[in-house]
């Protein structure tokens with residue numbers, strides 16, 4: 001029939017519907033027989049290189065290869081790849097995949113095969129791949145269904161549970177919290193009062209022995225509004241703050257509750273809101289948060 005250009009064009013199909021049988025020769029035959037058994041072999045050349053797939057003659061020298069077959073792979077490294085966005089009928093996979101040249105471990109040449117990588121970004125020269133074998137093998141290159149990238153990561157659930165052994169000073173503080181009391185340490189040299197109680201003065205290095213009981217009221221010195229949920233927080237956004245307990249010279253970090261986040265101010269007076277007494281443990285969790293007392297703000 002005439003084409004657009006006027007030339008006569010006819011469509012021919014060359015097809016062997018009953019199958020086209022050809023002999024493989026001993027070298028390819030060995031390769032395919034090994035594939036059927038789930039192994040990949042190459043053949044060694046006279047120069048000692050390993051050709052995969054094997055050939056009867058060394059393409060580099062034209063010499064006949066040796067009769068030594070070498071098992072290679074099964075894993076290999078991609079040396080080049082081309083992504084197929086829309087697989088066609090007859091392609092090995094019915095989803096987007098890549099054609100890749102793969103140098104199997106132990107081989108000196110690369111073979112071409114399909115790689116099922118999910119998306120183009122998961123594949124590049126250097127990617128390690130493993131063969132995915134067909135269940136029923138009959139001695140064809142398609143006995144390897146395709147290759148797939150090596151598993152390089154897993155998603156695992158991590159949960160760390162540990163016990164913190166409180167040292168002497170922290171133990172003193174937490175034991176008092178368990179009774180609903182804040183214990184600070186007063187430095188006998190410089191007079192600074194630290195809460196939580198600590199064993200030595202960071203200002204002057206003096207060993208602190210004097211314990212002082214502090215009230216559960218204080219003043220917010222600085223704060224942060226948090227927009228990510230926290231299981232301990234009343235709601236989002238919530239406020240965490242440095243709170244200077246009355247009589248202390250070092251602030252304590254705690255949550256602020258009972259007030260909208262945008263109303264929290266520096267200088268705001270707060271009081272600890274304790275959880276029910278029967279739930280108390282030697283833990284700062286006894287204090288749910290600090291809530292405004294309603295007193296006038298303090299000049300910092």
Ligand SMILES: [Zn+2]
Pocket residue numbers: 187188189190191192201202203204205206
């Ligand atoms: Zn001191």
